[in-house]
Amino acid sequence: MSTLTGCVLPFIQVRDHRSIYLEMASSVPCGPCGHDSIKKNAEKWCTDCSEGFCNVCEKAHRAMKMSRYHNFIQIGDYREIENVKVCLECKEHGSKLEMYCKLHEMPICLACFPAKHKSCSDAIIPLAEAAKNAKASTSLADLEHTINNTIGNIRECVKDREAATEKMETQEIRIKKLISITRQNINDRLDDLERKLLNDLSTTYSSCTSKYQKLTNKLNTIEKVIKRVKEETSQLKRFAPDLHVFLNTHQMNIEIHNEVKAIQEAISSIDNYNIEIEIHQGITSLLKDVDCFAQIKVTKVPSAFHFKMQRLIKLNYQHKLEEPFIIQA
Ligand SMILES: [Zn+2]
Numbered sequence: 391m392s393t394l395t396g397c398v399l400p401f402i403q404v405r406d407h408r409s410i411y412l413e414m415a416s417s418v419p420c421g422p423c424g425h426d427s428i429k430k431n432a433e434k435w436c437t438d439c440s441e442g443f444c445n446v447c448e449k450a451h452r453a454m455k456m457s458r459y460h461n462f463i464q465i466g467d468y469r470e471i472e473n474v475k476v477c478l479e480c481k482e483h484g485s486k487l488e489m490y491c492k493l494h495e496m497p498i499c500l501a502c503f504p505a506k507h508k509s510c511s512d513a514i515i516p517l518a519e520a521a522k523n524a525k526a527s528t529s530l531a532d533l534e535h536t537i538n539n540t541i542g543n544i545r546e547c548v549k550d551r552e553a554a555t556e557k558m559e560t561q562e563i564r565i566k567k568l569i570s571i572t573r574q575n576i577n578d579r580l581d582d583l584e585r586k587l588l589n590d591l592s593t594t595y596s597s598c599t600s601k602y603q604k605l606t607n608k609l610n611t612i613e614k615v616i617k618r619v620k621e622e623t624s625q626l627k628r629f630a631p632d633l634h635v636f637l638n639t640h641q642m643n644i645e646i647h648n649e650v651k652a653i654q655e656a657i658s659s660i661d662n663y664n665i666e667i668e669i670h671q672g673i674t675s676l677l678k679d680v681d682c683f684a685q686i687k688v689t690k691v692p693s694a695f696h697f698k699m700q701r702l703i704k705l706n707y708q709h710k711l712e713e714p715f716i717i718q719a
Pocket residue numbers: 420421422423424430443444445446447448
């Protein structure tokens with residue numbers, strides 16, 4: 391209770407029976423007593439005068455001829471409808487609505503009559519008469535039905551929007567997953583291609599260098615042979631007789647000649663290799679031309695949701711409605 395005191399409280403909290411303080415603060419004062427600067431709580435409310443009355447003042451009000459048939463309601467009942475503003479005056483003329491035109495189906499004031507309802511005189515009745523049994527009228531039932539129906543429609547539309555939001559959420563998750571899978575596939579594919587390319591590079595390198603090595607080996611072998619001939623020739627020159635040197639020179643000439651021929655042949659077929667790389671067009675295009683991973687598209691489809699109305703609300707032509715209700719069977 392202490393938390394509530396000192397606050398500005400809305401009407402609903404004011405009716406909270408836990409707080410006497412609030413009840414006191416929210417009570418309706420008696421109008422006539424207040425006029426005499428007397429503070430007194432009203433017990434009844436005159437709906438004709440829109441004023442609160444204490445028991446004494448109510449009696450006095452009823453005693454007067456002018457207000458004898460005014461309608462009183464309990465102050466508690468008044469509190470229930472206090473915040474529901476019912477316009478009792480003509481919006482156009484500001485005077486009290488006193489009559490009802492059955493032709494135009496609208497309440498009118500004294501000024502309305504000559505202005506717009508001159509030809510309706512047969513259809514004009516006192517407002518009180520038109521209002522008889524208003525609580526059991528089909529208009530009220532229709533209004534209640536329309537209100538409930540509209541609330542039902544709003545609830546359904548909100549539910550429909552919630553379902554649509556949920557559906558979008560699912561779509562978003564699905565697309566995120568697809569982006570992630572696509573990305574992973576690209577990564578895997580690039581990894582595969584890179585592995586294959588490095589493999590190719592290594593094979594090519596090996597093949598080229600092995601060709602170089604083959605020739606080097608051949609040259610080394612020939613060199614060894616020639617060195618052996620050189621050694622033998624030098625030895626024979628130093629220690630052998632002329633006949634041996636003569637025969638050896640003849641034989642070695644043939645051998646050297648053959649080796650020189652072999653070297654010439656080998657050298658004539660020497661090739662130099664250059665390893666180069668040509669990046670696939672698809673890959674350069676990915677880096678240069680592909681400027682987005684994918685495009686997010688939105689398609690718009692009219693909702694299947696419709697405002698459902700069991701029957702058409704009959705409205706007089708005098709009432710201005712921007713858009714008429716449409717019946718949905
Ligand atoms: Zn009073």
